[in-house]
Amino acid sequence: MHPLWEMKSMAGNVFSAYASVATSVMLLRSLANDIVPEPVKSFFHAAFSRFFKHLLDRFLGRQPTQMTMVVDEQTGIARNQIYDAAEVYLRTRINPDAERLKVNKLPKQKTITLSMVKDQAVEDRFNGVDLKWQFVLVEADGQKGGFQPEKRWFELTFEKSKKNIIVDEYLPFVLAKAQDIRDDDRAVKLFTRDCPFDDDDDGGNGGGGYWGCVNLDHPATFEKLAMDPNLKRAVIDDLDRFVRRKDYYKKVGKAWKRGYLLYGPPGTGKSSLVAAMANYLKFNVYDLELSNLYSNSELRRMLLCTNNKSIIVIEDIDCSAQFHDRDRDRDKEVEADTDDQSNNTKLTLSGLLNFIDGLWSTCGDERIIIFTTNHREKLDPALLRPGRMDMHIHMGYCTPEGFDVLALNYLDINDHPVFFPEIKQMIQQLEITPAEIAEHLMRSEDVDLALQGVVDLLKEKKAKREELYMVESDDAKEIKFSGDVAKSGKEKGKKRNFWKSVIKFQERAEKTKEVVSGGGDVTVF
Numbered sequence: 001m002h003p004l005w006e007m008k009s010m011a012g013n014v015f016s017a018y019a020s021v022a023t024s025v026m027l028l029r030s031l032a033n034d035i036v037p038e039p040v041k042s043f044f045h046a047a048f049s050r051f052f053k054h055l056l057d058r059f060l061g062r063q064p065t066q067m068t069m070v071v072d073e074q075t076g077i078a079r080n081q082i083y084d085a086a087e088v089y090l091r092t093r094i095n096p097d098a099e100r101l102k103v104n105k106l107p108k109q110k111t112i113t114l115s116m117v118k119d120q121a122v123e124d125r126f127n128g129v130d131l132k133w134q135f136v137l138v139e140a141d142g143q144k145g146g147f148q149p150e151k152r153w154f155e156l157t158f159e160k161s162k163k164n165i166i167v168d169e170y171l172p173f174v175l176a177k178a179q180d181i182r183d184d185d186r187a188v189k190l191f192t193r194d195c196p197f198d199d200d201d202d203g204g205n206g207g208g209g210y211w212g213c214v215n216l217d218h219p220a221t222f223e224k225l226a227m228d229p230n231l232k233r234a235v236i237d238d239l240d241r242f243v244r245r246k247d248y249y250k251k252v253g254k255a256w257k258r259g260y261l262l263y264g265p266p267g268t269g270k271s272s273l274v275a276a277m278a279n280y281l282k283f284n285v286y287d288l289e290l291s292n293l294y295s296n297s298e299l300r301r302m303l304l305c306t307n308n309k310s311i312i313v314i315e316d317i318d319c320s321a322q323f324h325d326r327d328r329d330r331d332k333e334v335e336a337d338t339d340d341q342s343n344n345t346k347l348t349l350s351g352l353l354n355f356i357d358g359l360w361s362t363c364g365d366e367r368i369i370i371f372t373t374n375h376r377e378k379l380d381p382a383l384l385r386p387g388r389m390d391m392h393i394h395m396g397y398c399t400p401e402g403f404d405v406l407a408l409n410y411l412d413i414n415d416h417p418v419f420f421p422e423i424k425q426m427i428q429q430l431e432i433t434p435a436e437i438a439e440h441l442m443r444s445e446d447v448d449l450a451l452q453g454v455v456d457l458l459k460e461k462k463a464k465r466e467e468l469y470m471v472e473s474d475d476a477k478e479i480k481f482s483g484d485v486a487k488s489g490k491e492k493g494k495k496r497n498f499w500k501s502v503i504k505f506q507e508r509a510e511k512t513k514e515v516v517s518g519g520g521d522v523t524v525f
């Protein structure tokens with residue numbers, strides 16, 4: 001056959017095949033039209049068109065359909081939480097090789113932060129979805145008529161079909177992550193009643209008018225604490241368990257709070273342990289001085305003005321004279337109740353305990369309450385009852401292991417061939433506090449001189465103790481109270497308030513900073 005005829009007949013075949021397929025499709029369509037209900041039809045129609053569009057995009061090498069969400073800095077007059085969270089979160093996503101970055105540090109921030117510059121983009125990936133954030137900034141403009149303030153927003157671009165994942169999972173993830181980062185960077189605050197400042201500008205009601213606060217820049221950490229390693233581990237584990245058990249507390253119907261009683265001689269690190277706990281958990285500390293309070297209602301008001309994620313510390317609970325006899329307290333309350341003055345009863349132990357157990361249980365999360373005492377034996381049994389304080393922590397005299405921690409902390413040394421064995425041997429035989437040793441370790445920058453100071457201190461102590469033994473049989477009691485413990489100032493009622501000294505120290509540091517930076521132009525508050 002002539003090739004031209006051959007082509008013609010092939011074209012004819014193709015045409016007739018196409019015509020028959022088209023007829024069948026039309027037939028099927030009209031059949032389907034009659035049988036399949038309208039909603040099902042439109043569902044399949046949308047699904048098929050999406051599928052074919054996707055195939056076509058793939059085939060032509062086109063990007064799948066993207067969508068962009070605009071995250072404005074403000075929503076109306078309020079700040080947009082997603083914008084703020086994105087700003088914080090994206091710091092962790094910025095490519096460190098970027099050619100331009102913004103660098104910031106606020107006065108109360110602990111670390112320097114990097115942030116995006118105008119038009120910078122940051123890529124992210126979440127559950128297999130690729131995302132791109134872009135920071136857009138339109139500078140303030142006073143040229144064309146009215147003043148246009150600076151406008152900032154983020155544009156978040158991703159594959160359109162993943163919108164639900166972004167809204168339901170990714171953005172909540174960004175919000176939570178940003179909160180974690182903020183918590184990490186947050187300076188721990190110390191609240192006391194008569195603090196001269198109130199620099200609590202974080203928008204919370206942590207002060208509530210009753211408390212003044214400063215940043216707690218105390219360097220205490222668990223690593224620096226000289227205490228029994230097993231006990232230290234147990235305390236850290238207990239804190240970890242406490243903070244991660246929110247749901248558990250809810251399930252068993254218990255308030256999410258925990259109580260610790262720290263006891264031991266003066267200078268063994270009880271207050272330092274509280275500061276270490278606060279730094280570890282990033283919880284604020286409220287120093288509740290009971291001697292300043294006169295009624296249960298005042299106490300209740302103060303406690304209600306404390307924030308979640310906080311430690312309330314009541315130092316030297318044994319020194320609060322009114323807290324010795326609970327029965328007497330109860331009698332007083334009954335009297336007051338009959339006078340119809342129940343809200344203004346005198347401050348009592350039962351008032352405190354009731355508040356901790358009752359009212360407070362229903363308002364407030366993640367609270368830790370810590371009592372410290374030098375004399376556990378003097379405490380009201382109500383405080384010691386099992387279940388009242390969840391953990392009793394004994395801070396004891398310095399041990400050889402404790403000395404290792406102190407030497408590393410104060411002198412940066414792990415060992416010393418001459419002094420270490422001698423010091424450790426004497427420490428084992430004596431009752432000496434970490435505070436006393438720390439004080440001597442700080443006396444010189446010269447390692448040998450500092451260690452020699454500790455040896456002299458220990459020898460002196462040893463000699464005194466031997467002297468004490470020699471006369472003990474005559475009149476033990478009298479001699480004991482003329483010894484070191486009595487001279488510590490504690491027994492004489494001149495106890496130094498740890499938290500006030502922290503504030504004083506920080507005040508002094510601030511003033512020194514002003515002198516250095518202000519060239520003599522000092523402002524004294």
Ligand SMILES: Nc1ncnc2c1ncn2[C@@H]1O[C@H](COP(=O)(O)OP(=O)(O)OP(=O)(O)O)[C@@H](O)[C@H]1O
Pocket residue numbers: 224225226227264265266267268269270271272273373374395406433434435436438490498
């Ligand atoms: N266990 C310790 N580890 C490290 N340093 C300690 C320890 N105990 C005391 N110190 C040092 O001694 C100082 C005083 O300790 P701290 O105020 O914590 O003792 P305390 O037990 O609270 O005493 P007090 O019963 O008098 O309140 C601390 O600032 C710290 O430098």
Ligand SMILES: [Mg+2]
Pocket residue numbers: 270271272315372498
């Ligand atoms: Mg103390």
